[in-house]
Each structure stands twice: as C-alpha cells, then as structure tokens.
Amino acid sequence: MKAEPTASGTGATGTPDPREDIRADTHLIRSLLIGIFILMAVYALYFGRAFFMPVILAFLLALTLTPIVRFLRQHGVPDALSATLLVLLSLIFVAGAGYLLSGPVIELINNASTIGMQLTERLAQLRQPFEKIMQISHQLEGLTQTSQEPDVQKVAVAQSGMLSSAAGNILSAGTGITIVFVLSLFLLASGTMFYEKIIQSFASLSEKKRALRVVYDVEREISHYLLTVTIINAGLGTVIGLGLWGLGMPNPMVWGAAAALLNFLPYVGALMTIILVTVIALISFDSISFALLAPTFVLLCDIVEGQFVTPLVVGRRLEINAVAIFIAIAFWSWLWGFVGALMAVPLLVVVKVFCDHFEGLSHVGNFLAAQHSLVVEEDTAEQNGKVRT
Template sequence: MRRDFALTGIFVILVIYVLYFGREFFMPVILAFLFALTLTPIVRFAGKRGIPAPLSATLLVAASALVLTIGGYLLSGPIMQLVDDAPQIGRELTERMRELRSPLDRLLAISRQIDEAADTTNDQGVLKVAVQQPGILSQAAGNMLSAGTTIAIVFVLSLFLLASGTLFYEKIVQSFTTMTEKKRALRVVYDVEREVSRYLLTVAIINGGLGVVVCVGLWALGMPTPLLWGAMAALLNFLPYVGALMTILVVAVISIVTFDSLSYALMAPSFVILCNIIESQIVTPLVVGRRLELNAVAILIAVAFWSWLWGFVGALIAVPLLVVIKVFCDHFEGLQQIGNFLSAQQVLNQDD
C-alpha cells in the first residue's frame, strides 16, 4: 500500500515537472484540443446538413482567426493608450482618493523615513551591482513572436482535429479486443466529448454575450474605449471569481478618473457587477444546468495550480480542464469519488 502510494506520488510529481518545463509544447496542444472541442458541435451540426467536416472545420477556424485578428487590431490601440496613460491614471486616482488616504499619510511618511535610513546605511558599506536587463522592445518582440507561434499552432492543430472526424474514435475502438469493450469505450468517449463540447461552446457564447452587454452598457454611460472593457469582461469571465473582480476594479479605476462626479463614476462598476450577478446566478445555471457545476474550492485550487504552472493562460483554461476531468471521472466507477469531490453538490448514494 505504501509502495503504491509512493509510486503514485512520484508519478504525479513527474507529470507536473514535465508540464512545467514542457509548457511551450503542451500549452498549444491542450489549447488546440479545448478549442476543437468547443467547435465540435458546430461541425457535427453542419455534417448532419451535408457539409463535409473538412470544409466546415476550415471555415470555422478561418473565421475564428479572422475575428481574433480584427479584435486584436481594434484593441491594440486602446491597450497601448492605456499603458501609456497608466502613470497619469495613477496620479489622477491618487488625487481623487486623497481624502481617503489622509489617515495613512503619517504611517507612509514613517515608512519612507525608515526606507531612506536603510538605503543610507547600505550605501555606506555595500556595493550595489545593477544587472542590465534586456530592453523593453526586445522583450515585447520576443513575447509577440512566442504568442504568434502558439496561436498559429493552436489554429492549425484544431483544424486537423476537427477535419479528422471520427478518426480518433476509430483508433480508440481498435485498441480494444472484445466487442463489449469496444462499445463501452465508444459510448464513454462520445458521452465525454458531447458533454464537454456543449459546455465549452455554451460558456463561450455566454461570455461573449456578457462582453457585448458590458460594452454596450459602458458605451451608454460614456466610458472611454468600451470595446476594451467588453473584451476584458468576456475573456476574464473564463476565470471564476477573480476574473470578474479584476474587471470590476479596472472599470472602477477608469471610471473614477474619467468622471468628475463620484456618484456617477460608481455607475459603471455597479453595472458590471449587476451583469456578472445576472450571468453567474441566473443565465449560466439556467443554460448550462446544475450537473456540471463545480466545487468552489476545487475551482480555486485548479486556478492557483494552473496559473502557477502556465501563467495567465493556465488560469483561463483551469476551469475547462476541470470540467473535462470531472466528466471523465463520472464515467468510470473507480474515479467517481474524484468526480463527486469536484461536483458542487454531493451525489447521493442510490442505496441511501
């Protein structure tokens, strides 16, 4: 028993090690599988209407790439402007919130004096060495090249996955010997794919709708660059709890420095809060259903783990991966306890 436990622990550590140091390979592959699963219901629907899978897959991937390119082009200007205006936004926010900072000014002054005294002491006997870092432009160029390569791999691999049709299912079935095992494996694979693909597509549509509503609402309130905040709301909504909070905070900061009246400035973040409450408490449970609701603790653990492993991209795909794991575990008796733990509601035993 102890030996099996130790071997399992070693195996888990090795998997984490491989995923961490091999993220440049595994990240686009997993993103491609998730993206292909998201578009699979559309390809299947088109196939029932007589449209071949390679044609519908090519059109979907090309349309997705076009939307991403146009969206990136439209958002590049507001993002760069926001980065350039960040110091000015910080100063204006400090001025607007000065009355709230007055009780802390004395503590900040004391802390500043302590830091200055420590710096003076260090200057007397310590030689400071400054390591020259790569330039900002070179870092940005490297990041853009890496992101472009990852996106290209995701789209190309997704295209092949969608265009292959039932090839992977045929390979899985061929790996079993008896007809009973073949039927059971095929049923499990189809069930997992159907549930996961429907969930991913539905959540993507809901998040896109949330982004549109936020964009239109903030535009009506007079917020600058509402397209940027709508895109942020849609993207960060894949990150439960934390994503909505980040959107609310950013919108609140921009609103406070934009409008003169504090009461009117609070309308924009209040509207975003209202939209997120309606989406999370009414729309998503009604459309997705209760079966795929996840344990909040499991969600936070998954987001923390994948964000540590793969950064921001890992945080975004943490919940979709958790749904894949849950659905997979629900279809195997030996793994149903794990699926029960990941579920938001405890599954009662039929014998009770």
C-alpha cells in the first residue's frame, strides 16, 4: 500500500518527504533571485539616473496631462494637436516661472550669510545655551580663513573647477529637460497605441481583456490623482503667496512657488516651507509677534489642504501611510536627490494602484494603504457580507 505524506511533511514510515525539500529549495532560490534583482535594479537606477530620471519624469508628466488630452479627444481635438499644445504650455510655464523666480532666489542665496547674522541677532536671547558651539564655529572659521589667505593660486584653481562643474550641470539639466518634454509629447500624441502594443503581447482573448482593464484602470486612477494633486498644490501656492503678500512678506511669489513645489513632499514639504517662512519673517519684521503671523498662516493653509481639501477631492482610497511615505522620500532622495524626493510619493501611488489590481501583490498594496482606508474597506466588506446573507 502506498504511503501518504502526513501534514508534517513526512511519510507513514516517519521519513522526510523529498518533495517538501524540493519546495523549500525552490522557495529559497526564488527569494534569492528576487533579492538579487532588487539590488541590481537599485544599482541600475543609481548609476543610470541621468537616463532613468528624465524618462520617469516624462511618464509622470504624460500621466498628469492625460485626462486633459482625453477630454479634448471627446470633443474632437486630435491627440497630436492637444498633446503639442499642452506640452508647449507646460514648457512655457516652467521656463517663465524659472525666469521670474531666478532673480529673487539668487538674491536669497547670495544674502544667506547676512540672513543668518540677522536671524542670530533677533534670537540673541535664545543664544546662551549655544555660545560654546558658536565659539568653536568661529574659531574653525578663523583657522580656515588663515589657511586660505597665503594660497591665492589654489583658490583660483578651485574656482575654475567649480565653473566647469556648474557648466556641466547646466548642460546635463538642459538635456534632461529636453528629454522630459519631448518624450512626454510622444507619449501623449501616440494616444492608445502604447496600450495596444501591451495588449498584443498576450495570446488569449481573456488575457487581453484583463490586461486592457488593468491598464486603463491604472492609467485612469494615476492620471486623475497626479492632475488633481498638481492643481491642489498650485492653488495652495497661490493662496499662500497672496496671503504673504498681504502680510507684507518680501518675495511672496517665491514662497508661494516653494509651498506648491514642496507640497509634493507630504509632511516634510510643509515643515520646510514653515521653517523658511519663519526665518524670513523674523528678519523682515520688527515685531516678533507680527512676524509669527506669516508661518501661522502657512500652517493653517497646510492643515486645511491636508485634512479637508485633498481627502475630499482625491478620496481616501489612494492615501498612503506615513511610514511608507517617509521611507520612500528617504530612499528616492538618497537615490536621485531633491528631484527624486519630489517623485517619491507619485511613484508610491503608482506602485499601490498597480498592486491593488493583482491578487498576488495585494499584501503590498495593503501595507502601503493608510490605516483608516483599511478600516473603511473592512467595514464595507462586512456590510456587503450582511447584505448577501
């Protein structure tokens, strides 16, 4: 009589089942291969950031503008025409904003040391616990200046290297911006051709239908999220800029643009904006109590946006838990710097939406989801179960 394996993985005679060892070895090899693939992908993204960064930015820009192209297509406007107009308008907006903001930003950078001295004077009463640290800093600064005074030629050589490095960075940034806008133009103008190519790679009709449903659902949800968040951030920056202008803050347009841009970094971006506005307000106004009105106004705007506007417009389903957001921002900022930090949350939403459409990756989507979203889904499932019974 043939021995049947027991629940513990052994036969009737107590000997180990070789099939269990094969399964364990297969699982171990699969886990090792996945780990190796992840490490190779991270290394590729790090060393190939000059290529991957503009390409991913182009896809995100195309997804952001896709709802507008789809709306214009329904009203008889060809995809190529609408895509060209939208990309040109985006390029003009970015170039115009960069030109208008470059002067005040450069002025702030050049006056950074003066701003620091003025802030130190305004907060002199809070400086006593840090006097020893400041003395050490001044001593180190004096030693650095003393060591650099006799070596004039060395400073000139370093300046030349800095200029060449800056020129190389400008050229690289220009190339990346060109790739972003040109590639996004081709993606938008291609219409549904990109999706058709994906569907054609499947054999059976059922697989084609499932792939078509998943592709369109993912594209629709992500594009709606990106466009909505972009509009909300632009509105937030406008409100903050106008409010700071009413309070008499210098360069309110800069702080409005900074608030709109940094708001793509949840929690971190709002905190950075409040700190920057607080520093400038303290050195710009004579009264400290009046100076604190500016950061208080920014804080109230961020609270209204984060707790009411975004959840109401975007919905709770696409919210990400705070731990995943901080990990993503830390990872992408280490990988690609400030640009990577700005893309961290949109990429995280892309991953979550994609995982939600596949049962094998649903546990990843559940990990990325906010806690209250899971509670809502569980309550909905329970209600549906009661209705069925």
